[in-house]
Amino acid sequence: MSNTEHFSAIDYSAFPNAEGHFGPYGGRFVSETLIYALDELQSIYFNLKDDPGFQAEFDKDMAHYVGRPSPLYLAERWTRELGGAQIYLKREDLNHTGAHKVNNTIGQALLAKFTGKTRVIAETGAGQHGVATATVAARLGLKCRVYMGAEDVKRQALNVYRMKLLGAEVFPVTSGSRTLKDAMNEAMRDWATNVDDTFYIIGTVAGPHPYPQLVRDFQSIIGREARRQCLEQAGRLPDALVACVGGGSNAIGLFHPFLTDESVKMYGVEAGGLGIETGKHAAPLNKGIPGVLHGNRTYLMEDENGQIIETHSVSAGLDYPGVGPEHSWLKDIGRVNYVAINDDEALAAFRKITKTEGIMPALESSHALAYVEKLAPTMSKDQIIIANLSGRGDKDILTVAGLDGITV
Amino acid sequence: MSRISQHLSQAKTAGKKILVAYVVNGDPYPQATLPTLHALVEQGVDVIELGVPFSDPMAEGPVIQKGHERALEHHISLRGTLEIVKQFRATNNITPIVLMGYANPVERFGYAEFAKAAAEAGVDGLLTVDLPPEEVVVLKGELDAHGLDNIFLLAPTTTLERAQKIAAYASGFLYYVSLKGVTGAGHLDVNAVKEKLAGFGQLTDLPVCVGFGIKDPETAKAVAVLADGVVVGSVLVEKMGSMADKSANEIAAAVGDIVGSIRVAIDSI
Numbered sequence: 068m069s070n071t072e073h074f075s076a077i078d079y080s081a082f083p084n085a086e087g088h089f090g091p092y093g094g095r096f097v098s099e100t101l102i103y104a105l106d107e108l109q110s111i112y113f114n115l116k117d118d119p120g121f122q123a124e125f126d127k128d129m130a131h132y133v134g135r136p137s138p139l140y141l142a143e144r145w146t147r148e149l150g151g152a153q154i155y156l157k158r159e160d161l162n163h164t165g166a167h168k169v170n171n172t173i174g175q176a177l178l179a180k181f182t183g184k185t186r187v188i189a190e191t192g193a194g195q196h197g198v199a200t201a202t203v204a205a206r207l208g209l210k211c212r213v214y215m216g217a218e219d220v221k222r223q224a225l226n227v228y229r230m231k232l233l234g235a236e237v238f239p240v241t242s243g244s245r246t247l248k249d250a251m252n253e254a255m256r257d258w259a260t261n262v263d264d265t266f267y268i269i270g271t272v273a274g275p276h277p278y279p280q281l282v283r284d285f286q287s288i289i290g291r292e293a294r295r296q297c298l299e300q301a302g303r304l305p306d307a308l309v310a311c312v313g314g315g316s317n318a319i320g321l322f323h324p325f326l327t328d329e330s331v332k333m334y335g336v337e338a339g340g341l342g343i344e345t346g347k348h349a350a351p352l353n354k355g356i357p358g359v360l361h362g363n364r365t366y367l368m369e370d371e372n373g374q375i376i377e378t379h380s381v382s383a384g385l386d387y388p389g390v391g392p393e394h395s396w397l398k399d400i401g402r403v404n405y406v407a408i409n410d411d412e413a414l415a416a417f418r419k420i421t422k423t424e425g426i427m428p429a430l431e432s433s434h435a436l437a438y439v440e441k442l443a444p445t446m447s448k449d450q451i452i453i454a455n456l457s458g459r460g461d462k463d464i465l466t467v468a469g470l471d472g473i474t475v
Numbered sequence: 476m477s478r479i480s481q482h483l484s485q486a487k488t489a490g491k492k493i494l495v496a497y498v499v500n501g502d503p504y505p506q507a508t509l510p511t512l513h514a515l516v517e518q519g520v521d522v523i524e525l526g527v528p529f530s531d532p533m534a535e536g537p538v539i540q541k542g543h544e545r546a547l548e549h550h551i552s553l554r555g556t557l558e559i560v561k562q563f564r565a566t567n568n569i570t571p572i573v574l575m576g577y578a579n580p581v582e583r584f585g586y587a588e589f590a591k592a593a594a595e596a597g598v599d600g601l602l603t604v605d606l607p608p609e610e611v612v613v614l615k616g617e618l619d620a621h622g623l624d625n626i627f628l629l630a631p632t633t634t635l636e637r638a639q640k641i642a643a644y645a646s647g648f649l650y651y652v653s654l655k656g657v658t659g660a661g662h663l664d665v666n667a668v669k670e671k672l673a674g675f676g677q678l679t680d681l682p683v684c685v686g687f688g689i690k691d692p693e694t695a696k697a698v699a700v701l702a703d704g705v706v707v708g709s710v711l712v713e714k715m716g717s718m719a720d721k722s723a724n725e726i727a728a729a730v731g732d733i734v735g736s737i738r739v740a741i742d743s744i
Contacts, residue, residue, distance in 0.1 A: 086609060096578055096605040098534040099641075100655055103632035242540050243530060255533050260656035262632060359578040359605065360531060372552035373583030374530040 074402055075329045082393065087276020087363075090399065092392035095275040097362045100259045104267075109277045111181055116284060121177065128173045129288060132206075133163045135170075137289075139296035139453070145423045152306065152446035154439055156426070156456045157293045157321065166429065166458030167289060167317045168199035172268055174285035176203035179266035186210040186265045190254040192219055192247035192313070193384035193431065194226025195458055196270030201235035203268075211235040214253045216246035219383045226462050244377045247313075247387045251361050271314025272391030275362030279391050286320025293453055294324050301451055307332045307442060310455035311434040312352065312405065313385035315394045317457035322403060332404070335394060336438045338380035339407035349378035351390050352398050352405035365392040381410040381466070382430035384458075412437040417460060417467065429458035430466065478599045479522065479571040479624050479647040483682050483703075486521055492741040493648070493704025494519060495684050496734050497575060498711055499526035499542035500559055501551030503719035503726070510723045511715070512563050514731035516570050519738035522648075522684075524602065524706065527556050527576030534604045536659035542712040545719065553580040553589070557596040564597035573600040573626055573647070581614065590617035600624030600647045608644045615644065624648075629683075631655050631667065635674050642679040650706065651675065651685045653698065659709030663688035665697045672701050692740030699741040707737055 082089045095105060115121040129135040138158045146154045159167035172189075179187055187209050191197030197213040204211035213230055217239040220227055230237050243249040251274075258267040272279045272286070297305050308325060310318035312335040325331045340348035348354065351366040358367040360375060368376050368388040380386045397403040408416075413430055416437035421427045428436055432455065439454045446452070460467075468475045476484075486493050496515045500508050512523055528546035532539065553576070560572055574593065581589050581603060593601070600623055606614065608627065618625050624647030629638055631654065642649065651672060653663050668685060675683060685698045686706025695705045711730050718726045 094610050095607065096610055097607065098604045098630070098652075099607060099628040100534075100630040100632050100652060102607055102637070103630075103634070242537075242544070248531060252531050252533050256536070256657045259534065260660065262655055358582050361533070362605070364582075367579070369579065369583065371583070372554065373580035374528075374547065374552060375579070376530075 075327045079326045083276060083280055089393045089396035092364050092395040093276055093279055094364050095362060096359045096364065097275045098259065100262065104262045105275055111178055112277055112281050115181060124177060125174055133169055133173065134161065136292040137161050139293055139300060142424050145420065148423060149440065149443040151443040151448065152450040152452045154443055155451060155453045157289060157453055159289060159317065159455060159457045160428065160459035164199045164202050165461065166195040167286060167320060168196045168270060170288055171282050171285045171316060172199040172203045175268045176207055180207060182266060184264055184266040187268050188212050188254050188257050188265055189268045189270060190214045190247065190250040191270060192386055194223040194462060195384060197230050198226050200268050201230040201233035204235060205233045212238055214238050214240050214250040216250050217241045218245040222466060223383055223462060225465065248375065271316040272319050272393060273314045273361055273363055273389055279363065279393055282316055283319045283323060283393060286316050287323045289320035289455065290322060290324035293321060297453060304328055304331055305451040305453045306446065307334065307452045309334045309336060309435045309439050309442065309452060311336045311385060311431050311457060312390060312394060313387050313431065315391040317455050319391060319393055321455045326402060334438060335403050335405045336434045337405060337407045338382060338385035338434060339409040340379040342409055343407055347379040348407065349380040349386050350407045351388060352394060353407045357395065360389050363392045365389050365395045381413060384431040385434065406438055408434040408437040416440060427460035428456055429460050430463045432457045477622060477624050477647060482521060482571050483648060492699040492744060493521045493682060493684055494738055494741060495522040495524055495704060495706040496520040496711060497524040497526060497706060497708030498715065499528060499546050500556040501528060501546030501549050502542040502712065503545045503715050505549050505551060507723040507726045508559055509562055510727035511730050514727035515734055516567060518731040518735035520734055523570060523572045524575045525556060525572055527553050527574050527580060529577040529580060532577060534657055536657035536709060538659045538709040538713045541716055545716065553584055557592055560596040560598050571599040573602055574598055575602040578603050578605050586614045586617045590621040590623060594621035594623055598623065600626050602626035602650065608641055626650055628652050629675060631671055638675050639678050642681065645681060648682040648684055649679060651683050652687045653685050654688050658687055660688050663694060668698060669701045692736050695737045696740040696744060700744055705741060707734065
């Protein structure tokens with residue numbers, strides 16, 4: 068299957084299988100208490116996903132609440148500067164709440180509504196998913212608690228306050244490495260305890276089946292729109308797609324509708340942190356091995372004893388030792404290339420795009436843009452790259468200012 | 476017949492309730508574990524459940540999470556845990572030991588390698604919290620090949636239909652999680668346990684032990700009346716954590732006292 072001629076022959080919609088497996092990855096590695104809740108979620112989702120009424124409600128919210136379709140924008144000045152492929156930006160930063168995360172929280176909140184649960188919980192790293200969850204909870208009048216690593220609470224103070232204004236309770240997690248993975252552990256514990264009245268809105272394409280599938284399905288609106296917009300605006304399909312990968316929801320959302328398009332190359336950009344060679348990074352697909360964490364089998368960053376190790380990235384949203392299981396599978400079959408961009412390269416891209424295009428990208432998205440800086444000049448001027456600008460950078464201004472030694 | 480089945484059927488014949496005790500290997504420091512295991516046995520524990528430290532113990536409450544963190548500070552992992560079992564077996568060849576932990580350290584060890592090494596070390600069974608029957612098939616083959624029991628959890632949310640499937644995979648005993656929540660939680664409802672166990676009891680000949688939230692002799696007794704046995708964990712781990720600056724013998728004695736009082740309570744049924 069590693070022969071690229073076979074990529075269009077794969078029926079990607081057949082993954083995951085009924086047990087939630089993408090090849091050897093995915094699955095349902097949770098304690099017994101949660102199996103019932105996952106079965107319930109799966110049956111509700113499978114009943115609703117092709118239901119015209121459900122889809123219409125989702126589409127209506129996407130249009131009138133989120134503001135979709137998000138633009139596909141040709142970054143002409145940046146393209147000229149790099150002198151290679153034409154660069155289009157998929158503007159998920161223009162969504163309500165400022166990132167792609169809301170596509171998924173709207174979808175899951177609709178599911179929560181159908182289950183009749185009155186409380187939602189979420190884990191968050193950078194705070195974007197927490198804000199997107201708090202937002203839909205406010206709109207539907209649901210109680211909301213967001214688990215956030217104590218480290219992240221410090222470095223994303225703005226989003227913490229935003230969630231509180233929206234009526235959510237932000238719960239700082241002080242166990243383990245005090246980051247996203249620990250927030251996810253704590254959310255799982257909460258869910259096991261309050262499974263009767265609580266819906267767990269997972270923010271990425273990881274976790275136990277059916278989460279990787281349903282989050283992918285909700286986020287695939289990104290790629291469906293981008294495909295249509297590219298055909299409309301450029302008259303042809305793109306040659307390359309680029310997106311950052313933490314858990315990987317914005318990337319899978321962009322990639323999935325293009326998977327059978329043989330000619331479209333795909334690049335998932337992981338956080339190289341201080342450099343892959345230093346060990347201080349968050350790039351399991353580049354430098355990890357398969358293992359089991361948070362309910363699924365996937366590539367992980369771990370030590371020789373199978374203990375999960377601490378990750379590093381300047382971007383809280385990418386600071387996660389695992390990755391969605393579908394990405395692990397797409398790596399193994401060779402459909403997507405997974406590369407890494409270091410902190411300093413991402414920060415340089417943040418500044419560059421801000422000054423060149425007047426768009427301030429999130430530090431997460433800046434990883435994808437930094438890879439575009441390398442890729443575009445190697446391609447010809449008639450070729451097209453679509454990069455996912457998954458979120459806006461307002462939340463990161465304090466981080467960038469801090470690195471500049473400035474107190475805002 | 477496995478050491479677990481043999482031991483538990485003897486207890487049943489004698490009309491005794493089964494007492495299972497959980498401690499984390501290497502907690503609060505590595506030298507404390509071995510004397511503690513022996514003290515547990517002296518005070519009447521039937522099965523030792525030895526926690527394998529993991530960086531992300533998803534099903535544990537704060538008390539046992541801290542136990543894992545303390546052990547990890549001393550770099551105790553799965554290999555070190557097999558080593559302790561080997562040392563324990565040097566003087567005790569009777570008491571069954573179940574390793575309780577999470578899938579990833581076993582995955583990293585390698586299923587076949589692990590099953591072989593665990594059997595050689597004198598381990599009797601494995602309870603992997605995040606390996607439900609659907610995901611356990613390959614590992615179960617290896618455990619079976621080495622005569623190791625596969626212990627599974629049943630939960631308040633487990634349907635009878637599913638319990639039947641789990642029982643078919645299980646050997647040794649079944650572990651009923653008394654409440655919706657994490658280890659050491661404080662909302663155990665004896666009546667709810669009673670109702671659920673009545674259903675499960677019809678499905679299997681395996682002993683059913685109840686854990687999560689059993690903190691004192693009174694609760695242990697109330698629950699033991701309904702089941703074949705009880706599991707205590709958090710109350711022991713909490714004690715051990717509070718004695719990190721004490722000697723191994725002092726820790727062992729204190730933990731022994733707690734299980735001793737629980738033994739007395741469940742023997743009075």
